[in-house]
Amino acid sequence: MKLSTLFITLLLIGVSFSQPDVSNSYLGVGDTGVSYxxxxxxxxxxxxxxxxxxAANQNGPIALFDSGLPFFSTAWVPIIPSVLANMPSWNISKACFVDRYGYGWSNSSTYPITTQEYVVRLRGSLQVAGLTGxxxxxxxSWGSIFIQTYSLTYPKEVVGILSIDGTDSKWGxxxxxxxxxxxxxxxxxxYINMNNMGTLEPLARSGMVGSYFGWLPDDWSILDTLNVH
Known part of the structure; x- marks a missing residue:
């Protein structure tokens, strides 16, 4: 197996974390998010x-966010308030943040999943959740590979893409x-080995591993001290 192939399959299997109930919120008191x-x-x-x-834009497009390596949906926590404030002017109906398989609160796959299969599964998952349109x-970063592939696979469903420090699909x-x-x-x-040994979560909760790896802090004030970007 080529190194690049190994790298890609490792990322798509991901790291499986034991997490608290995500419904506790990303943003603290008053969080309006819904997890599917x-x-x-x-x-x-x-x-x-x-x-x-x-009342505006209820039928507008859904903004779908995919994070960089090795982060997942909580990586977007610092910008969610700004997204919420700008949703009316951006003409979007929802802003949704995805955990790839093995990351956050998504299941881990027992076998490697290619980028192409991932976007098929992402589309199917969105349909099951009723997040269509x-x-x-x-x-x-790495998440830009998936949005490139999705837009090429289902071009009629995509009205725009935004790549942030994007990685080219042939980078590896x-x-x-x-x-x-x-x-x-x-x-x-x-990180996989540390998680399997039970040593990763204590580091995350102590602030030595950023909250964007998925563990939401018990004390929300810690977000002000972490290097979240």
């Missing part, structure tokens, strides 16, 4: 959504990137 847990082809995906509370796809195949492939693969495997 659609099951599609024997895997459950977690999608956290916030609705436009104004047109999409504006937002991908940060470029020879000069192979050392980065090895380093990042080792980092992901290290």
């Amino acid at each position: 847990f659609p099951s599609y082809l024997n895997l459950q995906m977690h999608i956290r959504c916030y609705s436009n509370v104004t 047109k999409y504006i796809l937002v991908g940060w 195949l470029i020879p000069s990137n192979q050392q980065n492939v090895i380093t990042l693969s080792d980092a992901v495997k290290g």
Whole structure:
């Protein structure tokens, strides 16, 4: 197996975390988010959504956010308030934040899932959850690979894409990137091993691993001290 293939499959299997109930909120008191847990082809995906509370744009597109490596939906917590404030002017009906398989509150896959299969499963999960319509796809770093693939696979469903520090879909195949492939693969495997040994959660809760890895802090004031970006 090529290093790039190993890297990609590691990312799509992801890291399985033991999490508190996500309904406790991302934003603290007054959080209006709703978590969906659609099951599609024997895997459950977690999608956290916030609705436009104004009367306008109720039938507008859904903004769908996919995070960078190795983060998941909680990586977007610092920008969610701004997204909520701008939803009316952006003409969107919902803003939804996705946990890829093995990340956050989504199931882990027991076998490697390619990018192409992931977007098929993402689309199926959105349909099961009733989150259908047109999409504006937002991908940060590694997440941009998935929004590129989704837009190419289902172009009639996508009205816009936004890539933030985007990764090219062929990044892992470029020879000069192979050392980065090895380093990042080792980092992901290290987090998997730490989680299996039960040592990752205490580090996250102490602030040594950022809350965007998925553990929401017991004391919300810690978010002010963490390097969340």
